[in-house]
Amino acid sequence: MSDWQKRFALDGRRALVTGATKGIGFEVCKVLADAGADIAAVGRDGKGLAEVTKAVEALGRRCLPISADLATLEDPKRAAKEALDHFGTIDILVNNAGVTTVKSIIDTPDEDWEWVNNVNLRAPFLLARALAPRMIEQKMGKIINVSSQSGVVALADHGAYGASKGGLNMLTKVMTIEWAKHNIQCNTVCPTVILTPMGEMVWGDPAKGLPMKAKIPAGRFGKTVEIADLILFLASPASDMINGQDLLMDGGFTAQ
Numbered sequence: 481m482s483d484w485q486k487r488f489a490l491d492g493r494r495a496l497v498t499g500a501t502k503g504i505g506f507e508v509c510k511v512l513a514d515a516g517a518d519i520a521a522v523g524r525d526g527k528g529l530a531e532v533t534k535a536v537e538a539l540g541r542r543c544l545p546i547s548a549d550l551a552t553l554e555d556p557k558r559a560a561k562e563a564l565d566h567f568g569t570i571d572i573l574v575n576n577a578g579v580t581t582v583k584s585i586i587d588t589p590d591e592d593w594e595w596v597n598n599v600n601l602r603a604p605f606l607l608a609r610a611l612a613p614r615m616i617e618q619k620m621g622k623i624i625n626v627s628s629q630s631g632v633v634a635l636a637d638h639g640a641y642g643a644s645k646g647g648l649n650m651l652t653k654v655m656t657i658e659w660a661k662h663n664i665q666c667n668t669v670c671p672t673v674i675l676t677p678m679g680e681m682v683w684g685d686p687a688k689g690l691p692m693k694a695k696i697p698a699g700r701f702g703k704t705v706e707i708a709d710l711i712l713f714l715a716s717p718a719s720d721m722i723n724g725q726d727l728l729m730d731g732g733f734t735a736q
Contacts, residue, residue, distance in 0.1 A: 487718040491516035494567040495715065496560070496611065498550060498603070499577030501528025503676030504626060504704050506535070508574055511708040512715060513541040517572065520544045520563035550577050550603035551595055560610035569614045572715045575604035575648075576626040582682050585639040593640045600644035605651060608666075612659060621664040624714045625652050626707070629672050629730045645670075649726050656724030665723045667714050672730035673701040698731030 481489065495512050499505035501523035509519050513536040521532045521543055529545035536543035544566045548555040563570050579599045581592040604625055615621025630638050631645025648668060655666040673683050673692060679701070683689040693701060710729055713719050728734055 488712065488716045489516050490572070490712075490715060493517040493571040493715070494520070494563075494569060495572035495574060496520040496522065496563045496570045496607070497574040497576055498522040498559075498607070499626075500532050501525040503678065504671075504674060504707050505574075505576040506532055507704040507708040508576060508711050509543070510535050510539065511705070511712050512572070512574075513539040513543070515712055515716070516541070517715070518542040518544075518567065520546055520559075520567065520570065522546045522548050522550070522559045522577070524549055551579075551598045553598075553602075553606075556603045556606035557610055560607050564611070564614065569618060570611045571615070571618075571620065572622045572624070573607060573611050574624045574626070574711060574715070575607060577603065578626065578628075578678070580638070580641040580678060580682065582637045582641075583639075584637055588640055596640040597644045597647070600641070601647045601651065604648060608655060612655075612664065615664050616659065616662045619663045621659075621662070622715045623652070623655060623664065623666040624711050625649075625666070625668045626711075627652075627668040627670045627726065629670050629728060629733055631668075632670055632726060632728065633734055652726075653724045660723050663720075665714070665720060667719075667722060667724065668726045669707060669710055669714070670726050670728045670730065671702050671707050672696060672728075672733050674704060674707060675701055676704065695736075696731040696733050697735065700731065702729060702731065 500521035533543040548559040628645040
């Protein structure tokens, strides 16, 4: 293996990925496993967990499927404990799971606000808090929080979602100033629209999707593998000096 390949390799690393049963999370599990990492795959869909386990094991890596509902207070803590009990440590945490409600602020019910913020913001906090002590002990760790361009620029009807992702961006920066001294790098990835099942739900209708696409200088939406490749970079030694950053993968949307 050449030196540059070693800088991007994850041999011997163990990663916990939430939202692992579909979309970005499924792709992240495959890409990280292909780079050498064992995976703790967290999701709610039993069939999806079986599929991602099969995909990871086909790449020669171990996969621990963990069924968890991240909207609850206890399941993120339990998922972290199961991963630590099985692997001994988690070197890479990818907080990818996310939900949304597309409603104006006035029309957003209390329960929608709670659900979106519990999954998108509280669960990453709970998982990072549970896994960081072992990273601190070993003087090495990577935390990659999947945020959104909606956490940086406002979109109508995205009050709960935008607030959760903006909060995740700031939480990541606080992680950085507390944990960088322990050789832990914490960053967010902020994609534009990715046509995952959730993306299709919000932007699949051409009446909404085409005007949004027209605002992106690249002229298209993103692909799951593009997000997974960026997460691979952030999980690898090649990115060790990148810390506390919100990395926008938006085709130029925020450059305007």
